[in-house]
Amino acid sequence: MPHCSDLQKICQRIREKSTNYDRYNFTSEFNDFLKAFFDLAQEYDSLEDFYRICVAVPLEMIGLDSALYLLDEETRELYLACDSIQGICPQKTVAPENVTLSIEPYECENSYIVPIYSKMPSGGGGLFEEIEQEERAHRCLSNKAYNRNRILGVFSVFPLDKLSADDRFFLSKYTNRIGYNLHNRLIALQNIDHLKFINTLVMDIEHNVIVPNMYFRHLFNKLRKKIAELEDLRNEIRKTNGPELASYQCESCLSRCDRLGDDLLFYHSEIVKHHSNISLFLESLFRREHFESGHLVLHPKRCFVEKEIILPQLENYASRLRSANITVDRPNNMLDEEFQLIVDIGLLSQVYANLFSNATKYTGEVITRKGGKRKAIAYGREVVDDFPECGEQGVKFNVFSTGPHLDPEEAPRIFQEGVRGKGSKGIYGTGHGLAFIQHVVELHGGIVGYEKTSEGNNFFFILPVSYVK
Structure with a gap:
C-alpha cells in the first residue's frame, strides 16, 4: 500500500530507526532501562527532579553510580548538578580538574565520561551516528559540526571495571536521551521566564508610562480651557464701544492676555517636561535586549x-x-x-x-x-x-x-x-x-x-x- 506523500520522509526515518534498533540488539534490561527513564521524565516536571532521574535510573536498573555535570554558560566551567551518592548538589560545586568538556567519550580515573549534546550530530563522520556508522562512535567531530550542536555538560558513570563494551555503547545512547530531554526542558523554562518577564514588563509599562501619561489629558484639558478663554476675550474686544470704555476694557483685556499667556507657557513647559520624561521611560523599558534576554538589561x-x-x-x-x-x-x-x-x-x-x-x-x-x-x-x-x-x-x-x-x-x-x-x-x-x-x-x-x-x-x-x- 503506497504511503501518503506527506508522511514519506517520516516513514523513511521510522524504517531507519527500526533497522538501527535491530542492530543495537539491546537486552530486555536495557530496554526496560530506557522505558523507565522516559516514563519518569514525563512524570516529573521540575528540572531538579529530572537531574535525580538521570542518576537514579542507572543506579536502580543496572547498579551503576553516576554524576551529572552541567556547563555554566557564563563561566564556561563544569559544575556538579547531581550524583547518585548525595543527590542534588546543594551548592554550585566546580567539577574536578580531570572532568573536562570533550567532544567524544573518554575514561577518567575510575569513570567513563560521555558528553551531553543538546542534539546529537549526524553525518560527516560525526559522533554516535544513528544510521549504519556506529563503528565511528569515537571519531572526533569537525569544528563545524561541534559549533552546530551545543554541549550541555558531561555524564560520568563509574566504576569502570563494571562496564563492558556493550554497556558503554548503551550509556552513550542513554546520554543522548538525557541531552534531548535536558535541552527541551531548558528551552521550556527559558520560554516560561520570557513570558513572566513580558508580563512584568507590561505592568512596568502600565505603571510607569500609561498611568503617568494620563497627565497629558489633564494638561490638554487645561490648554483647551485657556484657548476658550482667549476666544471669549476676542469676542469681548470686538464688542468694545466708546473711547473711555474701550480704554478701560483694553487694559483689562491686556491684563487677562498676560495671565493667559503665562498659563499657556506654563502648560507648554509641563507638556515638554512630561514628554521628555515619558520618552526616557519608554526608551529604558522597550530596549531590544530586554526581550532578547528575557529580563531587564x-x-x-x-x-x-x-x-x-x-x-x-x-x-x-x-x-x-x-x-x-x-x-x-x-x-x-x-x-x-x-x-x-x-x-x-x-x-x-x-x-x-x-x-x-x-x-x-x-x-x-x-x-x-x-x-x-x-x-x-x-x-x-x-x-x-x-x-x-x-x-x-x-x-x-x-x-x-x-x-x-x-x-x-x-x-x-x-x-x-x-x-x-x-x-x-x-x-x-x-x-x-x-x-x-x-x-x-x-x-x-x-x-x-x-x-x-x-x-x-x-x-x-x-x-x-x-x-x-
Missing part, C-alpha cells in the same frame, strides 16, 4: 544622581506637590559633595518617579515638636559602611515623607508585588511601584528598605560603592 552610564536623576524627576512632580501643599526639603551637601555613580539613568529615574509619585498620594500632615504643622518630603544620601560585605561601602539614597507610620505587619511586605498599605484605601494604585523599585535596585547590586522616623516614613535603597567611579 542595564545600560549603565556615569552620572550625578541628584543633578541628572533626582532634580528632573522632582521638577516633573513639582506642580503636583504644590497642589497637595507638600513642601520639599533639599539636602545642603548633596550637590557640593556628590560623586558620579554608574547606573542606568532611565531605570533609576523611574525609581525616583515612583517614590515621588507615592509622596504626592500618601504624604500626610504632622505636628512638629514645636507644635507647628508640617507636610513635607525630603531626599538625600549618605555613605554606609560594611555594604555589601564587611569592610566595603555603599551609598544609601533616602526619600522621606511626613505622615502616619506603616502598619508594623505590613511594612516587611511593602515591596512585594501587589501589596498596598491600609492607608491606600480610596487612592488609585496597583501595588506594583515598590516591587519595580526593588527589582531595578537589585539589578544594580543593591537592596531596598523602609524605616519609620519620628515624623513619618523613609523609603531607601543602598547601592554598592563598586558602582561608584
Whole structure:
C-alpha cells in the first residue's frame, strides 16, 4: 500500500530507526532501562527532579553510580548538578580538574565520561551516528559540526571495571536521551521566564508610562480651557464701544492676555517636561535586549544622581506637590559633595518617579515638636559602611515623607508585588511601584528598605560603592 506523500520522509526515518534498533540488539534490561527513564521524565516536571532521574535510573536498573555535570554558560566551567551518592548538589560545586568538556567519550580515573549534546550530530563522520556508522562512535567531530550542536555538560558513570563494551555503547545512547530531554526542558523554562518577564514588563509599562501619561489629558484639558478663554476675550474686544470704555476694557483685556499667556507657557513647559520624561521611560523599558534576554538589561552610564536623576524627576512632580501643599526639603551637601555613580539613568529615574509619585498620594500632615504643622518630603544620601560585605561601602539614597507610620505587619511586605498599605484605601494604585523599585535596585547590586522616623516614613535603597567611579 503506497504511503501518503506527506508522511514519506517520516516513514523513511521510522524504517531507519527500526533497522538501527535491530542492530543495537539491546537486552530486555536495557530496554526496560530506557522505558523507565522516559516514563519518569514525563512524570516529573521540575528540572531538579529530572537531574535525580538521570542518576537514579542507572543506579536502580543496572547498579551503576553516576554524576551529572552541567556547563555554566557564563563561566564556561563544569559544575556538579547531581550524583547518585548525595543527590542534588546543594551548592554550585566546580567539577574536578580531570572532568573536562570533550567532544567524544573518554575514561577518567575510575569513570567513563560521555558528553551531553543538546542534539546529537549526524553525518560527516560525526559522533554516535544513528544510521549504519556506529563503528565511528569515537571519531572526533569537525569544528563545524561541534559549533552546530551545543554541549550541555558531561555524564560520568563509574566504576569502570563494571562496564563492558556493550554497556558503554548503551550509556552513550542513554546520554543522548538525557541531552534531548535536558535541552527541551531548558528551552521550556527559558520560554516560561520570557513570558513572566513580558508580563512584568507590561505592568512596568502600565505603571510607569500609561498611568503617568494620563497627565497629558489633564494638561490638554487645561490648554483647551485657556484657548476658550482667549476666544471669549476676542469676542469681548470686538464688542468694545466708546473711547473711555474701550480704554478701560483694553487694559483689562491686556491684563487677562498676560495671565493667559503665562498659563499657556506654563502648560507648554509641563507638556515638554512630561514628554521628555515619558520618552526616557519608554526608551529604558522597550530596549531590544530586554526581550532578547528575557529580563531587564542595564545600560549603565556615569552620572550625578541628584543633578541628572533626582532634580528632573522632582521638577516633573513639582506642580503636583504644590497642589497637595507638600513642601520639599533639599539636602545642603548633596550637590557640593556628590560623586558620579554608574547606573542606568532611565531605570533609576523611574525609581525616583515612583517614590515621588507615592509622596504626592500618601504624604500626610504632622505636628512638629514645636507644635507647628508640617507636610513635607525630603531626599538625600549618605555613605554606609560594611555594604555589601564587611569592610566595603555603599551609598544609601533616602526619600522621606511626613505622615502616619506603616502598619508594623505590613511594612516587611511593602515591596512585594501587589501589596498596598491600609492607608491606600480610596487612592488609585496597583501595588506594583515598590516591587519595580526593588527589582531595578537589585539589578544594580543593591537592596531596598523602609524605616519609620519620628515624623513619618523613609523609603531607601543602598547601592554598592563598586558602582561608584
